[in-house]
Amino acid sequence: MDYAYQLNQVTKNFGSFAALKSVSLTIPVGSFLSITGESGAGKTTLLRILGGDEEPSSGNISRISLNGNRLSSSTLQSLRKQVAFIRQDLRLLENENVFENVAAPLRISACPSKTMRRRVEAALAEFELDKKAKMKIESLSGGERQRVAIARAIASNTSVLLADEPTSSLDRDWSWKVFEAFIRLNREGRTVVLASHDQSIVQALKKPALCLKRGVPIDLGGLCTF
Amino acid sequence: MHFLNFRGVFQKWPTQILFVLAVSALIVSFQVIYQFGNLWQVSMSELKNRHYVSAYVDESISDEKLSGVALELEQIEGIDRVVYIDRVSFANAMEKRFPNLHQELSKVRNVNVLPRYFRLTVNSANQESALDQIVTRVSGLQGIDFVEANRKRFLGVIQAVTKLEKILWIFLGAVIVLMLFSFYYSVRIRVHEESRQLEILRELGATNWYLMSPFITQGLLLGGLAGALASLGFAFWGAPVVGTLASAFASQISSSSQALDFSISPHLSLLNIALPICYGLFTGLIGSFIASLKVRSSN
Secondary structure: OOEEEEEEEEEEEEOOEEEEEEEEEEEEOOOEEEEEOOOOOOHHHHHHHHHOOOOOOEEEEEEOOEEOOOOOHHHHHHHHHHEEEEOOOOOOOOOOEHHHHHHHHHHHOOOOHHHHHHHHHHHHHHOOOHHHOOOEHHHOOHHHHHHHHHHHHHHOOOOEEEEEOOOOOOOHHHHHHHHHHHHHHHHOOOEEEEEEOOHHHHHHHOOOEEEEEOOEEOOOOOOOOO | OOOOOOHHHHOOHHHHHHHHHHHHHHHHHHHHHHHHHHHHHHHHHHHHOOEEEEEEEOOOOOHHHHHHHHHHHHHOOOOOEEEEEOHHHHHHHHHHHOHHHHHHHHHHHHHOOOOOEEEEEEOOOOOHHHHHHHHHHHHOOOOEEEEEOOHHHHHHHHHHHHHHHHHHHHHHHHHHHHHHHHHHHHHHHHHHHOHHHHHHHHHOOOOHHHHHHHHHHHHHHHHHHHHHHHHHHHHHHHHHHHHHHHHHHHHHHHHHHOOOOOOOOOOOOHHHHHHHHHHHHHHHHHHHHHHHHHHHHOO
């Protein structure tokens, strides 16, 4: 079976603090995995390792056929072009407008102009941002900013979607719209890894889940049972 | 925020206009110094290989006998050219070549009788002994009052001009460094201001070239604009300055060496007008490229 990620005994230490301890995990291509656990359990660290932002302190990891814990600059660029990552701090381009923010990954991957416009406009319409396309990021509310980050990830042409608490600033209705969009993308073949502290969301999604507690998988490589 | 995205360049347009004006002023200075230096380099290289001997004619000799003296001079080995300078043509020639000397010469003519003399061009007289032999032979000719071959004074002038050339080259180097630093710091500041934006773009998979290209575009655009402005500046202001400087120095040299038989005047060719644009583009490209390398190191 093709896999998007394969982790073998991955540990991540920040000084003397172990954020992740011996995590072994295989995420098949086209799968949907939820990662849950209370605050400080290591969900963000695990997602950052998957996204190439962090390197494991020990253990082995293979990311989208890219082997090795340490990635060279060019390999990291290649990985990032294949992974859409919704970070908790959103990482939006404050000097640009909504449209340019959503279009940024497509511009970087030299997507043809017409295709780019079509994809961006579809994503903006899906998250009701089409009327705010020309607005600067600084003038948006917290929820709108979060929707821009989600629209950017959805519009991008990547094989993997990583989402770290993507609905923290959204109300319940919007949260479900976002999860429905994730499920649709997953059905279209994209690998989705979602991190959320809200176990009720993870339960409702009815997808395989990994529970972390203080950096340790409660059921190693397996699924949470609720 | 890609190669053809110019928006970022003109975000702070008042500052950028001041920057373009400052750089264009530097380019005009560069062009003025370069053109003036180049003018002298070409002229002096011609002058350095020559030696001039002035053979003053005896005032008692008639004009009819002068052609005979000229023939005898031409037959002397080592003399390449013999030119007779009579009083009127001397004055006219000097006035024609150096119009700003007109008043000075007029004054001289009113109080002094200008000399009649043969100017002898000796192209292969680098050896002093050979020169001495020529001087001795010319002095012995009937109709020649006295001979002047003041090589030392002439060499002194050339040395002074050579020093001037060196100073000009140092100035040129300084102006180039200033231009490069201007572009470097202008782009470097923008890289610093947009560091967070660049970091985010890198997280989205942007390559180094993708991140660097807007800054290089900025350098090229501002350099091109400054160069175009400098072209106009040189055409309307710089070239006349070079002309004035050249005339002033020519008058100094001619009075010191008494041997300037070619014109020193700048010509305003299309190349001279286009050169500032090339300087602007070149320094803009290099300065911004070096500054944008910071994007790579922050990887």
